[in-house]
Amino acid sequence: MSDHHHKETFVTKYIFSQDHKMISKQFLVTGMIMGIIGVFMSMLFRMQIAWPEESFSIIEAFLGPHQTDGVMNPDMYLALVTIHGTIMVFFVLTAGLSGTFSNLLIPLQIGARDMASGFLNMLSYWLFFISSALMVISLFVEAGPASAGWTIYPPLSALPQAIPGSGAGMTLWLVSMAIFIASSLIGSLNYIVTIFNLRTKGMKMTRLPLTMWAFFITAIIGVVSFPVLLSAALLLIFDRSFGTSFYLSDIFISGEVLHYQGGSPVLFEHLFWFLGHPEVYIVLLPALGITSEIISTNSRKPIFGYRAMILSIIAIAFLSTIVWGHHMFISGMNPFLGSVFTFTTLLIAIPSAVKAFNYITTLWKGNLQLNPAMLFSIGLVSTFVTGGLTGLVLGDSALDIAIHDTYFVVAHFHLVMGVSAIFGMYAGIYHWFPKMYGKMMNKTLGYWHFWITIICAYGVFWPMHFIGLAGLPRRYYSNTAFPMFDDLADVNVVITIFALIGGLSQIIFIANFFISIYRGKKAPQNPWNSNTIEWTTPVEHIHGNWPGKIPEVHRWAYDYSKRVDPEDDDSDYLHGQDFVMQTTPLLDGEEPS
Amino acid sequence: MLALFYIFIGVAIGVSFWQLTRIMNLRGTIATDKDNATQGKIALAFMAFFYAIMIYCLIFMNVLMLPESASIEGEHDDNLFNITFWLIGIVQFIMQFLIFYFTFKYRGKKENKAKFFADSHKLEIIWTIIPAVVLVLLIGYGLWQWNTVMDLSDDDDSIVIEVYARQFDWQARYAGEDNTLGLGNVNFIKGINSIGVDMNDENSQDDKPVRELYLPKGKKVHFKFRSQDVLHSAYMPHFRAQMNCVPGMVTEFGFTPKYTTAEMRQQSEVVAKTAVINKVRKAKGEDPYEFDYLLLCNKICGASHYNMQMKITVVEQAEYDKWIAEQPTLATIIK
Numbered sequence: 001m002s003d004h005h006h007k008e009t010f011v012t013k014y015i016f017s018q019d020h021k022m023i024s025k026q027f028l029v030t031g032m033i034m035g036i037i038g039v040f041m042s043m044l045f046r047m048q049i050a051w052p053e054e055s056f057s058i059i060e061a062f063l064g065p066h067q068t069d070g071v072m073n074p075d076m077y078l079a080l081v082t083i084h085g086t087i088m089v090f091f092v093l094t095a096g097l098s099g100t101f102s103n104l105l106i107p108l109q110i111g112a113r114d115m116a117s118g119f120l121n122m123l124s125y126w127l128f129f130i131s132s133a134l135m136v137i138s139l140f141v142e143a144g145p146a147s148a149g150w151t152i153y154p155p156l157s158a159l160p161q162a163i164p165g166s167g168a169g170m171t172l173w174l175v176s177m178a179i180f181i182a183s184s185l186i187g188s189l190n191y192i193v194t195i196f197n198l199r200t201k202g203m204k205m206t207r208l209p210l211t212m213w214a215f216f217i218t219a220i221i222g223v224v225s226f227p228v229l230l231s232a233a234l235l236l237i238f239d240r241s242f243g244t245s246f247y248l249s250d251i252f253i254s255g256e257v258l259h260y261q262g263g264s265p266v267l268f269e270h271l272f273w274f275l276g277h278p279e280v281y282i283v284l285l286p287a288l289g290i291t292s293e294i295i296s297t298n299s300r301k302p303i304f305g306y307r308a309m310i311l312s313i314i315a316i317a318f319l320s321t322i323v324w325g326h327h328m329f330i331s332g333m334n335p336f337l338g339s340v341f342t343f344t345t346l347l348i349a350i351p352s353a354v355k356a357f358n359y360i361t362t363l364w365k366g367n368l369q370l371n372p373a374m375l376f377s378i379g380l381v382s383t384f385v386t387g388g389l390t391g392l393v394l395g396d397s398a399l400d401i402a403i404h405d406t407y408f409v410v411a412h413f414h415l416v417m418g419v420s421a422i423f424g425m426y427a428g429i430y431h432w433f434p435k436m437y438g439k440m441m442n443k444t445l446g447y448w449h450f451w452i453t454i455i456c457a458y459g460v461f462w463p464m465h466f467i468g469l470a471g472l473p474r475r476y477y478s479n480t481a482f483p484m485f486d487d488l489a490d491v492n493v494v495i496t497i498f499a500l501i502g503g504l505s506q507i508i509f510i511a512n513f514f515i516s517i518y519r520g521k522k523a524p525q526n527p528w529n530s531n532t533i534e535w536t537t538p539v540e541h542i543h544g545n546w547p548g549k550i551p552e553v554h555r556w557a558y559d560y561s562k563r564v565d566p567e568d569d570d571s572d573y574l575h576g577q578d579f580v581m582q583t584t585p586l587l588d589g590e591e592p593s
Numbered sequence: 594m595l596a597l598f599y600i601f602i603g604v605a606i607g608v609s610f611w612q613l614t615r616i617m618n619l620r621g622t623i624a625t626d627k628d629n630a631t632q633g634k635i636a637l638a639f640m641a642f643f644y645a646i647m648i649y650c651l652i653f654m655n656v657l658m659l660p661e662s663a664s665i666e667g668e669h670d671d672n673l674f675n676i677t678f679w680l681i682g683i684v685q686f687i688m689q690f691l692i693f694y695f696t697f698k699y700r701g702k703k704e705n706k707a708k709f710f711a712d713s714h715k716l717e718i719i720w721t722i723i724p725a726v727v728l729v730l731l732i733g734y735g736l737w738q739w740n741t742v743m744d745l746s747d748d749d750d751s752i753v754i755e756v757y758a759r760q761f762d763w764q765a766r767y768a769g770e771d772n773t774l775g776l777g778n779v780n781f782i783k784g785i786n787s788i789g790v791d792m793n794d795e796n797s798q799d800d801k802p803v804r805e806l807y808l809p810k811g812k813k814v815h816f817k818f819r820s821q822d823v824l825h826s827a828y829m830p831h832f833r834a835q836m837n838c839v840p841g842m843v844t845e846f847g848f849t850p851k852y853t854t855a856e857m858r859q860q861s862e863v864v865a866k867t868a869v870i871n872k873v874r875k876a877k878g879e880d881p882y883e884f885d886y887l888l889l890c891n892k893i894c895g896a897s898h899y900n901m902q903m904k905i906t907v908v909e910q911a912e913y914d915k916w917i918a919e920q921p922t923l924a925t926i927i928k
Contacts, residue, residue: 074896149893155840156823156894162760163895249841252779252789252821253760265824265839300701302711330826330835332818332844335743339736346728346735353724354717356688361716363695365708370632370700371624378636378696385688389681396731398738399674402659402667402833405826405891440622447628451635455642462646466654471830473891476899482889483882487657487869511610521622528623561707569708578707593711 016126018118021541023125024103025436028429030125031096032510034132038087043503045080048072050496052478066144074477078147079165081475085150086173087135090180093283093421095128098222101286101428102191102215104436108534109209111200111551113544116193120186127183131176138172146173149475151276154247154268158239161254170240174233181230188219188226195219200533202553207582209532209557210303213310214289217317218282224321225278232271239263269331273324280417281320285313287424288355288384291377293557294431295359297530298374299366300578302558302593305358312351319348329397330404338397345395349388356385367561367578371528372446376427379454380420386458387416390465405475408468411461419457426450426509433513434527438539439520445512449505456502463491529579532557536583551583559593566591626702633700640693644686651682656869659830660862663886663907664848667833669738677731745847751813754806756888757788758818758825758838761897763888764788765806769799769922779821779840786927789821798924801917806888806905809913810856813849828891829905831857837892850907857907858884 017023044063047056048071055070066076103121107114115121138145147165148157152173160167195208195216208216238244239260247268248260296303303309325333325341359381368374390412393399403409426449433441467488472479479485526535533553537545559580565571575584586592624632662671753768755777766788768774775790775797782789790797808814818827820838827846828835836846857863863884871881890901908916 074899078893078896078898153824153892159823162823250779250821251840252782257779257782262841264841266842299699300707302709304710305712305717307712308717331837332839332842335739338743339739342735342739343732346732349728350721350724354721357720358717360688360691360695361710363692363699365710366695366699367701367705367707368629368633368696368699369624370629370636370696374624375632375636378692382689382692385692386685389685392681392728392731393674393677396673396677396735396739398670398735398742399677401742401835402670402674402830404835405828443622443624443628447632447635451639454639458643458646463650463654466650466657469658471659471828471889473828473889475893477896478899481900482887482902483870483874483879484884484887486873486882487866489873491654491657507609515610558711561709563709566709569706573706 016122018114018122019541019543020103020107020115020118020121021436023121024100026125027095027099027103027128028436030129030132031092031100032513034087034091034135035096036506036510037136038084038092039503039506041080041084041087043500044072045077045084046496046499048077048478050493052480065142075144075147075164077477078149078163078475079144079169082147082149082152082165083135083139083145086146086177088418089150089279089283090177091128091132091135093417093425094184094279095132095180097283097421097425097428098215098218098286099125099128099187100425101211101290101432102187102219104432105211105534106191106194106215107198108435108537108545109212109532110195110198110203111533111553112194112198113546113550115190116198117190120190124183124187124190127179127186131180131183134172134176134179138169138176141167141169141172143167143169145169151272152236153272154236154239154265155251158236158248159251159253159258166240171237174237174240178230178233181226181233184222184226188222191215191219192223200550200553203582206307207553207556210292210306210309210313211286211289213313214285214292217313218285218289221278221285221317221320222282225275225282228271229275232268232275235271236268266328266331266333269328270324273327274321276327277324278317278320280413281316283417283421284384284424285316287380287421287427288313290424290428290431291359291380293532294373294377294427295362295381296558296560297431297528298369298371298377299362300369300560301362301366302560303358304361305354306556306558308354309358312354315351316348319344319351323348323395326395326397326400329400342395342397346392349392349395352384352388356381356388369528371430372441372443372450373427373431373528375447375450376423376430379450380423380427382454383415383419383423383457386462387412387414387420391416403468403471405473406468407464407472407474410474411464411468414464415457415461419461423454426453429513431528432534433516434523434539435534435537437517437520438523438541439516440523440527441516441520442512445508449508449512452505452508453502456498456505459498460495460502463495467491529577531559531579531581533582536581553582554585555580555582555592557582562593624701629700629702633697636693636696640689640697643689643693647686656862656865660857660860660866662831662833663850663852663857664832664834665851666742666848668851669734669741670833673731673734673738676734680727680731742848743846745815745845751815751847752809753815753817755788755817755819756806756827756838758820758827758890758894758901759822760895761890761901763827763890763901763903765803765903766790766923767801767803767917767920768796769801771796771799774817775800775923777819782821788819790923790927792923792927798922800923801920802923802926803920804903806903807913807916808850808905808907809910810850810853810907812910813847815847816845818844818846823894824892825890825894825901826892828889829886830889831886835891853907853909854884854886855908857886 060070143164235246245260245263755766775794818838825838886905
């Protein structure tokens with residue numbers, strides 16, 4: 001389109017770029033830096049849990065005034081937990097995952113020159129960058145960063161008297177999140193408009209790769225639910241700074257009665273979880289979309305049940321907006337509401353089960369090319385199943401009473417959304433790295449990375465279920481005050497050791513990533529023999545993606561191993577090879593799949 | 594010393610980067626048949642490892658888990674939990690087997706061809722219907738239990754107790770002879786009236802403030818929860834009970850204690866768990882532990898969140914009557 005109109009300077013190419021490929025790299029690298037901070041924090045607080053009140057020079061070196069002789073202070077423990085959650089959920093798994101792959105793949109897989117609005121796309125990244133910077137700056141506030149948990153329930157988050165982190169740290173947190181939401185909304189609107197309007201000739205909605213469906217539906221969920229979090233945050237800012245009482249009532253703290261009357265913290269919980277639960281799927285669906293694509297390509301088989309996969313994405317998206325109350329069974333809301341939310345919550349297991357079964361059927365009788373991306377996708381299916389199943393326990397209100405806010409919950413959601421989404425992100429990076437940088441990543445390091453990571457992931461989170469069932473609440477600085485938890489000390493040490501190894505082993509990935517950018521082997525045009533049209537673009541990035549006309553699409557994305565005789569597995573490939581690109585016209589008499 | 598440590602770390606990182614670049618110069622980037630064979634075998638080995646830790650934890654961590662429910666209402670919780678746990682356990686073992694076994698079994702080979710299998714409505718209907726039916730059963734049982742636990746309407750006979758939370762301790766108030774709590778509000782907090790009871794309310798006079806809970810066995814207890822500052826959560830894991838304490842509103846929960854503290858100490862699971870705990874404590878040179886019911890705070894509430902507890906003692910009715918009679922009323926404490 002506009003490839004030769006003006007000369008690119010360093011600033012327009014690398015910094016204020018409007019090219020979706022460059023923006024996706026910016027999202028990825030920013031997300032990775034935030035990820036390093038988030039994971040590092042978790043390693044620090046895991047050390048405190050395993051070896052409570054022991055002195056570590058690393059804690060002394062990093063926590064400055066928030067430690068005493070190498071032992072972190074209880075306030076700082078809560079701050080680390082809070083910021084770890086915030087960073088991982090929003091900055092890594094929302095912006096880092098969706099931002100990277102929606103930006104990279106949407107134009108490339110639907111056959112567009114760029115996003116509908118390159119300027120808004122650039123704006124989306126820079127707002128994300130500002131919000132990341134604010135979040136990092138909040139770590140250096142004198143009283144410490146926000147420490148009311150990533151769910152920032154008021155009154156704790158509203159009253160600096162209740163916890164020091166609710167002072168300037170919380171203000172920065174809220175401002176950062178408000179900007180983050182703006183970034184996310186701008187991005188999502190752009191994705192939706194682009195997928196609706198800019199598909200190339202022949203790219204019907206029913207021919208879109210599942211990645212596109214996943215990103216599309218994710219963007220819709222984001223547009224529906226993120227504004228509600230923005231309003232929740234704004235009302236909280238009003239309560240904190242302008243004396244309103246949306247969430248606060250009847251409070252006596254530091255020896256005085258505060259003026260707040262008539263508000264309710266439960267209102268905040270409703271508003272927060274109206275985003276908070278869909279957020280789980282905002283994180284997870286892109287990972288599932290990426291996995292669908294990678295499993296199909298590397299199995300050399302069509303994804304099983306393409307239509308069922310789309311329907312289940314839509315069903316999950318719809319249900320996800322009416323289940324938020326399962327985070328609030330014991331909040332004091334009407335028990336009848338609890339019944340409704342139990343019902344809708346357990347329903348969500350059905351489309352999730354369909355997806356898991358479909359992945360496994362896709363593996364069945366495949367010709368699996370076990371590239372690192374494929375292993376991470378298989379790992380995702382494994383952790384998604386493990387974490388998803390315990391959802392049946394937590395989603396049942398009667399059972400939730402007994403284990404709400406224990407480590408059982410921590411294990412559940414880390415597996416089902418944390419580890420799964422991270423695996424999806426890694427799978428995507430290994431798979432599309434050649435598209436992003438024109439180089440290949442090293443597979444041996446990829447294998448090491450995968451196996452160490454999955455062993456550590458299960459080493460951390462499988463035993464964690466059991467300390468939850470022992471009744472140990474989450475967010476405890478230490479459990480030495482309770483002799484009834486003394487028998488959990490050894491388990492906590494084991495978990496921490498796995499966490500430290502798992503965290504450090506990510507260095508393998510980071511090294512592989514950066515070394516490959518500079519020293520990796522040059523990528524061929526279609527390294528994984530994939531069907532989708534992003535692999536028809538030249539390896540060297542150009543503005544507008546395709547040098548000539550945008551190719552026309554003639555079929556769906558999953559004609560892998562299509563045979564002459566569909567009934568006979570021994571017959572020859574219809575097109576002479578085990579993949580048929582979407583741009584290949586139908587042969588005479590060929591039935592579309 | 595510390596400087597030396599950092600130099601060592603720097604050198605180690607440098608060396609590993611150097612080694613990494615060497616690996617990267619040597620090896621390939623796209624999986625070959627040989628890689629598929631190796632990775633397929635590793636997948637199988639991983640499956641063995643995963644099954645081993647799953648089974649190990651299921652067997653040997655059983656002792657760490659909470660003992661059977663100490664409330665009558667919690668019995669069905671335990672039942673439902675066991676049913677759900679067996680169900681998801683079986684599904685988990687089957688699914689993980691399929692995932693990693695298929696990874697091994699169908700590892701790619703040059704001479705193999707994948708099966709072109711894009712759709713089967715029959716299969717899809719089967720695995721939509723089966724989870725749906727199973728879930729309907731689970732939901733049915735769960736909702737029945739939920740409605741039973743949360744229904745506090747027909748308990749004229751129950752003991753009414755207010756549990757009061759603040760940073761960072763618990764207090765409680767028994768409703769006294771009339772079994773009705775006097776009104777409470779933060780505006781009444783003053784000096785010894787630490788939980789803000791309205792002393793002009795007639796119902797307040799016979800209320801009894803306490804620092805520890807005594808509950809009679811076999812009688813329903815109706816809790817009302819208040820908080821004066823931030824959210825707290827009253828978590829009584831042994832009774833399968835939990836409810837948030839929300840400033841500005843009163844929340845409720847109820848249960849019937851089933852075993853006295855003394856009986857619970859004899860219960861086999863508790864005996865086993867106590868033995869493990871005392872082994873750990875002995876190694877650290879600490880006093881032996883004896884089982885007690887506890888109320889813990891389970892909603893992040895500030896720096897000392899991790900140390901906010903209240904002891905609960907369940908006793909026989911006669912002993913309870915004696916104990917409650919000894920407690921002074923608010924009218925005698927606050928003049």
